[in-house]
Amino acid sequence: xxxxxxxxxxxxxxxxxxxxxxxxxxxxxxxxxxxxxxxxxxxxxxxxxxxxxxxxxxxxxxxxxxxxxxxxxxxxxxxxxxxxxxxxxxxxxxxxxxxxxxxxxxxxxxxxxxxxxxxxxxxxxxxxxxxxxxxxxxxxxxxxxxxxxxxxxxxxxxxxxxxxxxxxxxxxxxxxxxxxxxxxxxxxxxxxxxxxxxxxxxxxxxxxxxxxxxxxxxxxxxxxxxxxxxxxxxxxxxxxxxxxxxxxxxxxxxxxxxxxxxxxxxxxxxxxxxxxxxxxxxxxxxxxxxxxxxxxxxxxxxxxxxxxxxx
Numbered sequence: 001x002x003x004x005x006x007x008x009x010x011x012x013x014x015x016x017x018x019x020x021x022x023x024x025x026x027x028x029x030x031x032x033x034x035x036x037x038x039x040x041x042x043x044x045x046x047x048x049x050x051x052x053x054x055x056x057x058x059x060x061x062x063x064x065x066x067x068x069x070x071x072x073x074x075x076x077x078x079x080x081x082x083x084x085x086x087x088x089x090x091x092x093x094x095x096x097x098x099x100x101x102x103x104x105x106x107x108x109x110x111x112x113x114x115x116x117x118x119x120x121x122x123x124x125x126x127x128x129x130x131x132x133x134x135x136x137x138x139x140x141x142x143x144x145x146x147x148x149x150x151x152x153x154x155x156x157x158x159x160x161x162x163x164x165x166x167x168x169x170x171x172x173x174x175x176x177x178x179x180x181x182x183x184x185x186x187x188x189x190x191x192x193x194x195x196x197x198x199x200x201x202x203x204x205x206x207x208x209x210x211x212x213x214x215x216x217x218x219x220x221x222x223x224x225x226x227x228x229x230x231x232x233x234x235x236x237x238x239x240x241x242x243x244x245x246x247x248x249x250x251x252x253x254x255x256x257x258x259x260x261x262x263x264x265x266x267x268x269x270x271x272x273x274x275x276x277x278x279x280x281x282x283x284x285x286x287x288x289x290x291x292x293x294x295x296x297x298x299x300x301x302x303x304x305x306x307x308x309x310x311x
Contacts, residue, residue, distance in 0.1 A: 001038075001267075001268055001271070001273050002271075002273065005267070005268070005271045005273060006031075006034070006035075006038075007031075009034060009267065010030050010031050010034050012075060012076060013030065013034060013068065013071045013072065013075060013076075014030050015075070016067075016070070016071035016074060016075060017030045017033050017034070017067060017068065017071055018030060028056070028060070028064065032054065032064075033064045033067060033068055034068055035054070036050060036054050036056065036060075036061055036064040036065070036068075037064050037065045037067075037068035037069065038068075038264075039053065039054070040061060040064075040065050040242060041065070041069075041240045041242045041257070041260070041261055041264070042239060042240055042241060042242070043241055043242065044241050044242060044244065044245045044286060047061045047062060065257070066249075066253055066256070066257075068260070069253075069256050069257045069259075069260035070256060070260075072259075072260040072263050072264065073256055073259050073260055073263070076263050076267070077259060077263055080263045080266045080267055080270070081143045081144065081145065081146055081262060081263055081266055082144060083102075083144045083145070083174070083175075084138070084144065086102055086175055086176050086178070086189070087178075089101075089102055089103065089138045089139055089144075090102060090178070090189065092138065092139025092140065093139045093225055095139075096139060096224060096225045096228075097221040097224055097225060098192065098204075098221055098222060098225040099180065099182070099187070100178070100179075100180045100187055100188070100189050100190060101189070101190055101191070101192060101204075101225060102174075102175045102189040102190065102191055103136040103137060103138055103144055103145075103191045103192070104136070104137050104191065104192045104193070104225060104226045104228050104229040105134070105135070105136045105137075105160070105165075105191050105192070105193045105197065105203075105229065106134075106135065106156075106193070106194065106226075106229040106230070106233070107132050107133060107134045107135075107156040107159060107160075107196075107295075108132075108133050108135075108233050108292060109124050109126075109130035109131070109132060109133075109152050109290070109292055109293060110130055110131050110132075110133055110148075110243050110247070110254075110258055111128055111129065111130050111244070111245065111246045111247070111289075111290045112129050112130060112131055112246055112247045112249075112251075112254055113129060113246045113247065113248050114129050115129070115250070115251045116250070116251075117251070118151070120153070121151040121152075121153050121154075122151040122152050122153065123152060123153060124152035124153060124293045125293035125294065125295075126290070126291050126292070126293040128152075128246075128290055129152060129246070130151075130152030130290070131148060131150065131151060131152060131254055131255065131258065132148070132150045132151070132152060132154060132156070132159050133146065133147075133148045133258055133262070134146065134147040134148070134150075134156070134159050134160060134163060134165075135147075135229065135232065135233075135262070136165060136191060137228055137229045137232045138228075139225075139228060140228070140269065141228045141229070141231050141232035141235065141269060142232070142265075142266045142269045142270065143232065143262050143265065143266050145165045146259060146262045147159065147163045147164070147165065148255045148258045148259055148262075149255055150162075152293075155196070155295050155296070156196040156197065156295045157196055157197055157198060157295070157298050160197060160198075161198075169191070169200075169202050169203070170200075170202075172188070172202075175188075175189040176189075182308075182311040183311045184311075185307050185308055185310075185311035187308050187311065188201060188202050188308075189202065190202050190203060190204045190308070191203050191204075192204055192205070192222055192225055192226045193205050193226070194206070194226065195208060195297035195298065196295035196296070196297060196298060197298060198298045199298075199302070199305045199306065199309065200302060200305050201302065201304045201305045201308050203305070204222060204308070204309055205222070206218075206219040206222055206223065207219055207309075208297065218309075232265070234280055234283070235265065235269070235275055235280075236261060236262065236265045237283045237287065238275065238276075238279035238280045238282070238283040239261075239264070239265060239268060239275070239279060240261040240264065240265065241279070241282060241283055241286060242257075242261075243258065243261055244283055244286035244287050244290070245286060
């Protein structure tokens, strides 16, 4: 990130990070704490390597990462990872080809080292330990909602059904009440998901099986608009490449660090920070060791959801 964004971030986190000098040693400045944490999160470097880079002890790096991550989650999560102007998002997806759409949803697996407890729950379908990050993104790939509490064995649909986002969408309180009429069917604001998600009146997913030309066209536009969430994951992991290697943090701290990276992603996207192509190349190289598991498709659908999709 540019210097201006870095200094603004330090200013925002300052209330939680300012430390007093003691007789034994001078406290790390807020800027140095944030710089150490950003470097560790942005690279797959070891704690020792980062410690040498900044002239501090190895344990100091670990402390700085968690203090900064906690400060980001505590002070910025609800301000940065938020819906914002729903009409702007709807207009953005409409311009991309899908009407009355408020976001795209997907999950990704973040590799971790084997935890101390309930080890089998963290092994995903590809056979490595992971935690599931579920996100909802807007038309520009900024996170508007995240959920990162479930171990890798859990199916995307179960993560979704147990999230606060599902409850708010089901109760009709996440988006403003903005319905449009398509043919003679009333269509609420919808989100877009892949076949791992249930078809709901407010969640559209692709058709499967034998497709006629209209259904193929529907799938094409849905897939085109849903690509924003795939691109968002690519940019998140390209910027914060520590998410691509097995985190050695414990189960309590891992979700905090992942959530902090999501906040930093949206912050960088909001500020229009540059994204280097070679970051993505490096991210793809690191990700090759941890292929994303496929989730089996959910077939069940509500009748009114089928009507909305048909319309």
